Amino acid sequence: MQTVICPGSFDPVTRGHIDIIKRASNTFERVIVAVFVNKAKVPCFTIEERIHFLKKALAGMENVEIVACEGLLADYARERNAIAVVKGLRAMSDFEYEFQMALTNKMLNPDLETLFISSSTENMYVSSSMVKSVASFGGNIRDFVPECIHDEIRDRLCGGGKNHES
Numbered sequence: 001m002q003t004v005i006c007p008g009s010f011d012p013v014t015r016g017h018i019d020i021i022k023r024a025s026n027t028f029e030r031v032i033v034a035v036f037v038n039k040a041k042v043p044c045f046t047i048e049e050r051i052h053f054l055k056k057a058l059a060g061m062e063n064v065e066i067v068a069c070e071g072l073l074a075d076y077a078r079e080r081n082a083i084a085v086v087k088g089l090r091a092m093s094d095f096e097y098e099f100q101m102a103l104t105n106k107m108l109n110p111d112l113e114t115l116f117i118s119s120s121t122e123n124m125y126v127s128s129s130m131v132k133s134v135a136s137f138g139g140n141i142r143d144f145v146p147e148c149i150h151d152e153i154r155d156r157l158c159g160g161g162k163n164h165e166s
């Protein structure tokens with residue numbers, strides 16, 4: 001079975017992430033969505049919350065598995081016999097960071113490929129940081145996160161849902 005991994009912090013998951021995961025699941029037999037503890041970032045949501053949002057947003061997708069991960073992606077990929085890491089690329093600004101990770105993973109696990117799927121135009125500028133920033137000022141994040149988890153994310157980021165646009 002051709003297994004690929006979509007790794008990330010997903011803090012929180014956005015419409016852009018969901019688009020990439022869905023397109024990966026249409027292309028490969030099995031997709032593992034790996035929610036990593038990224039030591040370089042202080043997360044806003046706990047691992048459990050991030051997984052809860054992903055499970056809701058990806059409900060019904062039979063070939064998608066969601067897991068919490070610690071340690072090296074290259075090692076986890078080997079453990080799960082994954083053939084590739086699949087990531088979304090929005091703009092050139094993503095490229096340097098993603099290229100560095102792809103080369104590092106290749107060095108750590110030479111059998112592992114990194115494949116990039118280009119972002120859909122409507123999600124070109126969507127990021128988890130932007131969602132958190134807009135929501136923290138009470139702005140409308142409806143277009144940026146999946147509808148089924150919008151209220152939960154908004155309420156959590158806006159402190160009870162007050163002072164926001166719906």
Ligand code: PNS
Nearest residue numbers: 007008009010036038071072073101104
């Ligand atoms: O959504 P993010 O924060 O850009 O995802 C980054 C992530 C989690 C994919 C990256 O930090 C990662 O692969 N972490 C696991 C640790 C690891 O393997 N580090 C070496 C390669 S950079």
